[in-house]
Amino acid sequence: MISLVLAMVWTRRGQAVTLALLALLAVTSAVAAPAYLIAAGRAIAAGQIATAPNSELSLVASRTVDVRDESTDSAGITFPDVGKVLLDLPGFAYYHSAEVPAVGLEETVDFPSRLVFRQEICAHVRIVSGRCLAGEGEVLIGERTAQRRGLAAGDSVVLSAARQNDQSRPPTWMAAAVPKTLTVAGTYRTADTTDAYWGRHGYFVSGIGISSGEPVFTNPVTLETMERTSTVLTIDGIARPGTIDIERLGELRADLARREQISLELDQVQFDSGIPRLLDRIDDGRAAARLLVPVVAVPLVLLACFTIYLTVGYGAEGRQSELAVVALRGARWWTRWWLATGESLMAVLAGAVAGCLVGQLLVNAVSAALFPGVGAEPAVTSLRYAPLAAVTALIAAVVAQRRQLVSPVAALLRRAPAGDHRRIAAAEAVVAVLAVVTGAQFALSGQPLTGVGLFAPALIVLALALVAARVLLPVVNLLAARALRRGHLGLALAGLQLSRRPGAGRLFALLVATAAVAGYAVGAVDTAGQGRTITAGLGTGADRVVTVQPLTRRDLLTAVRALDPDGAFAMAVVRLPGGSVSVPGLAVDTGRLATVAAWPGGAPGPQALHRLLHPGAPESPVLSAADITIDATTATAGRMRMVVSVSSLAGHGDGLIEMGDLKTGRHRYHQRTEVCRDGCRINGIRLSGAGGGSAITGQVTLHEVNTTAPAPLTDPARWRATGQGRLSAAPDGLRADVQVTASVAEVVWIQPAVTPYPVPMAFAGNRPADPLITGVAPAGIPLAAVATLPAVPAAGRQAALVDLEYLDLLAVDPKPVLDPQVWLGSAAPADVDEQLAAHGLVIVSGTTAAETRAGLDEQGPAIALWFHLLAAVLAALLGAGALALTVAVDRVRRTEDLTALRTQGLRPGPAGQATLWTYPVLVVIATAVGVLVAAAAWWLTGWALPLAGITPPDLPLPSWPGMWSVLAAAGVVLVVELLVAFVGGRDLRRRIERR
Incomplete structure (x- = not known):
């Protein structure tokens, strides 16, 4: 019997190979999803590590030693307690530092000078004059401090350890130890204040009442020989390359938790690290991937099983005469069962076994192309769904042949098989009910992408495809009958073939679902890509945003306007922090919005908005x-x-x-x-x-x-x-x-009165009843809305935008603002950093829209969505394979039918139309309907997909994909399936002509 089945397979080897390929795609889809999740998890970790800021690649252990609380034998600069926290934690470059507040260098007592010992300091600063530290009693002072105080290498300064005087308002600093005369060994300049070496100490942050922004560096022996008030002892650990590795993230998290516990057991020792934030972001990205991949993997596997069911059913109908002979000879039920199903089961089983390997190899190839250097890390867990997919495919093959297994000989000999419309209708009703149930759970649940809600997109697509087949095929039948009455024989024959062929409705539904899955998957990719573009541009605010050291609004405006007199590339920006009565938002030099700021769609033009926010006003006295x-x-x-x-x-x-x-x-x-x-x-x-x-x-x-x-x-x-x-x-x-x-x-x-009052504002979001800005003028500044924005750049959908110059004119107490910013447009020159420094603007930090976009591209949702493109390709192949097998099965019967019609006088023209246009018409209609089904499924479920990233910003992100992206996906599916349809039609035409 096995040899007979093998002979049957060989005789119809084309159909067997096609069916095996479809089974291969089904199991490949089931294997590719978990395999891709493993690869994506590694890529997410690698991407987040590569784009992590220095603060998330470091750790610090510290202790503050106060002479009032410590015995005299602790006067040395030693780190035994601090070092215990970091003991046996390899892979980090450790830097010891000690800091003492001191007075005597600056004229002001609003803040102390920071007298700092930091290990390897000479390797991380540029000596401008003099030399680096060599002996006891020597210090390095900053270049600007030396110029301001008139000091040079070789000069002496007298410093005293200081304490805060809490009796003064505001608090000041006073000498509280024996003064020490120190020699200026040299002056320094820092090349990069954001270097990981500096840790999170904020040495170079300056501002009125804050700091000079230039610590006084010395060596440990100098600190040990001077009388101190309090000393902050710190060990900074900077992760070396490869320390935070994707292979040992769990181990690293456990190590950090142990360090935290050790610090709690030690007296007055603090441990802090930004690495857990990085690890949490990696975990969040992987969690998002685990939601996004199954959303398209589930419909893909169901589509594959439906394809097998359809194609095996078509094949069984084509072999009914053979099965009728077997039944007529009285073969036993197991012989009849084996001869009926063996051919299909062997092809499906062979494809399923091959799919296990192909699925992993496919993911390996995709990972190598998308995530070079990361690897897919093949694992047995990738195969956990392969047996289920294989069994489902085998069950689909058996169920598709159920009628051929139980039908009597007379039924098998009929050219038009007895319909099983009730069973089909019942099955479709079950699918519809499941779609409604899962869709309701999806819509009502707080976590829609869990439980049965995960199957909602797949079932909704399938249900809508079946409904479309039920509705459209009768319409095709009416059109065919109308064409027949009008004498259009070719169109009539093509239409009747579509509408009256058993199983044509299921084939149509399959092709609709194919286009819908591809459109849905590509739509998710496009929507997410649009969102990342908006987040990178509008969320950052401009091509580049730099935060400078604190200064007044007027100084910021003056410096930026001097840097860029024409307003071509730079704009001064101050954030409005908001509060219980004060609105959040931005104050900007509105005349430069058009050339610098990223601008939200649907907003008034930036130049028009400038005229509204900065109308003419009298000059100041x-x-x-x-x-x-x-x-x-x-x-x-x-x-x-x-x-x-x-x-x-x-x-x-x-x-x-x-x-x-x-x-x-x-x-x-x-x-x-x-x-x-x-x-x-x-x-x-x-x-x-x-x-x-x-x-x-x-x-x-x-x-x-x-x-x-x-x-x-x-x-x-x-x-x-x-x-x-x-x-x-x-x-x-x-x-x-x-x-x-x-x-x-x-x-x-x-x-x-040199400004409009209330001050004009543009507002995004729900406008407060009486909007105010507090903390600027003697009283709260009332605001009057003159324009509405979808969002304020870098501030979100609940924020105000006002003119910075008018805000400055209302200020009477010239205090520095925290985190003033300079936004830079694409026309900024390459040496803009040097120009900023030349105008007194010291960069503290900065980011660019490109860096933000790169970071978003490395997050879990972006990486997971590559699988959607892979799913779209697999869906197109499934549709093409099902169509190819259907055409091959239909070929024998249609050749007989059309040859008979040709013998009875059917002209070559109508016969050619019937052969060439039957399946192309089916493909075109199904693809068009598939686009509509994809849109409907997206409307019902797309809102819940975590496409905007791990922490989505408060911005008007797109909720719908671009029309052209969905049409492009459907176009690719259409071209592939049309090619199969035309090739099959031409082959059928040649067979008829030869007869």
């Missing part, structure tokens, strides 16, 4: 020299004081100029300030209490201010007051009725 003179009349019930806020027009900074206590009657008040030596603008005049009494009320009339571009004092509309201040016109000036407290808690500011 300007002082042309360093002298400030104010003529005022005062009538108050208590002592009041006047202060003038000014900002230099030449970049000399800002200042609060004390004009002194106000005297009753009319007087002239005069002060001189170097800030205004090249001109100043007046930001405002402050009236405050000067002690004595709980509340001070009175009237101050300003007669004259010596400005060259004055705001008329006789026009109260050109001025505004904050707090308990009321302005009105006096015969010869501006009258202010004020009420303040004796302290500075409640004051009145009189400011020139």
Whole structure:
């Protein structure tokens, strides 16, 4: 019997090979999914490690030693307790450091100098003058500090360890140890402040009241010989290449957890590392991949099994006459069963065995192309679904031949087999019910891509394909009958072949599902790609964004405008942090939005928005020299004081100029300030209490201010007051009725009205009832929405955008802003970093849209979606294979039918149309319907796919794929299947002509 079955296989070897290939694709799909997940997991880890910032590749153990809490024998710079945390943790380059706060170098006591010992310091700085450290009592000072303090190599400085004076407001630093005279061995400059060597100490962050941004480096013997207040002892570990390896991530996580536990057991020792954040991101990426790969792998496997079911059923119908002879001779049931199914089962089994190997080899080849150097790491776990897929394929083959196994001889001899419409309808109803159930679970569950919800996309595609077949094939039958009545024989024969051929509906549904799976898979890839592009561009804000050391808004604007006078590539940006009453967002130099910023689709043009956010306004009152003179009349019930806020027009900074206590009657008040030596603008005049009494009320009339571009004092509309201040016109000036407290808690500011008020803003999201910006002006700045945006670049869909210059004009207290930024466009020159430094802008950190995109491309969702493209290719091959086998099976019967019609007088033209256009028409209609099914399935399920990344930004990301990408996928499927259809049609035509 085996030899007979083998002979049958050989006789129909073309069909057997095609069926084996379809089974191979089914098992390949089942093997490729877990194998790809293994490869993707390794690629995700490798990509995240390669793009991780330095802070996520390092660890630090530290301890603060205070002489008040430690015995005298701990005065040396030793690291025994700190070192215990890092004991037996290989693969890291360790750097020891110690830091002591000191005063004596800087004129200010708002912050201490950082006196630092750091191992191997001379290898990581550039010596500008002098030499590096050699002996006790020597220090290296920064280049800018040396210039500011007039120091050079060989000079002496006196430093004292310091403590914070908590009694002062704000807190200051004071000497609290014996001073030590130190020699300046040399001056240094840092080449790269973001180098991993510097760890997370923030040595080079500067700002008013923060730090000079240039530590004083020394050696351990110098620290040991000086009296110290407190010493921060630190060991930084920087991961060497290969330490954070994809082969030992679990082991590394366990090692870090043990270090954390050890630090808890030691007294006052802290351990911190950014590596767990990296490991968590890798785990999150792998979890996203485990969701995205099955979404398309499940429909692919179901499509493969459906293909086997359909093609085996077609083949069994073609062999009914043979099976009828077997049944007529009274063969026993097992003989009949074996002869009926053996041919198909052997082909399916051979394809299933080959699929186990091909699936892994296919993933190996794809991984080698996409993830070079990572490898697929073949594992037995890749084959865990292969037996299930193989058994499912064998069951599908048996079920497809069930009627041939049990039907009587008379039924087998019929050319038009008895229909089993009820069973087919019942099966389709089951699929529809499952699609509804899984779709409901998908829509209602908080985690739709779990449980049966994971099967929802596959079942929805299959159900819609079956419904489409039920609806469209009767329409084709009506059109064929109409063509027949009109005498179009070729079209009529082609249509009737499609509509009345047993199994044509299932073939149509299969081809629809093929196009739908390919379109759905490519649609997911395209949607995710669009999202990554928007995240990289709009999420970053510009081609490149650099954060500079803290400085005032005016200094930032002045420096950036001097760097780029034409506004071609640079824009000053300050973040608005938001709060309980303050809106978050950005303040930017809006005139440069068009040339610098990434811009959201659907928003007003950046130039039009600039005109809305920066309408014309009066000029600020300007002082042309360093002298400030104010003529005022005062009538108050208590002592009041006047202060003038000014900002230099030449970049000399800002200042609060004390004009002194106000005297009753009319007087002239005069002060001189170097800030205004090249001109100043007046930001405002402050009236405050000067002690004595709980509340001070009175009237101050300003007669004259010596400005060259004055705001008329006789026009109260050109001025505004904050707090308990009321302005009105006096015969010869501006009258202010004020009420303040004796302290500075409640004051009145009189400011020139040189900006629109409320300040114009563009807003994205749900607009608050009374939007304000706090922390800038004496009172909250009210905002008025003049435009709506889909999103604010780099700030998201719930943020405001305002003009930075107007915001600066409203500020009266010139404080540095945290994390000021410079956004750079594509036209930025190659040496822009040097130009930034030349204009006093010291880069602290930075990122680019390209770097952001590269990081997103290495995340789990992006890597997992490569499998969707592979699935689209496999789906196209399944459809083509099923069509090829169907054409081969139909060939014998259609040759007989059309030859008979030709004998009865059918012209060659209609016969040619019937042979050439039957399956191409079927393919075209099925592909078009498949695109619609893909769109419907995407509408129902695409929203839940984690396409936007691990931590999706609050941006208007696309929810639909581009039309052209889906059409391109469907076009590829169409071309492949049309090629099979035309080749089969031409072969059928030649057979008919030979007869």
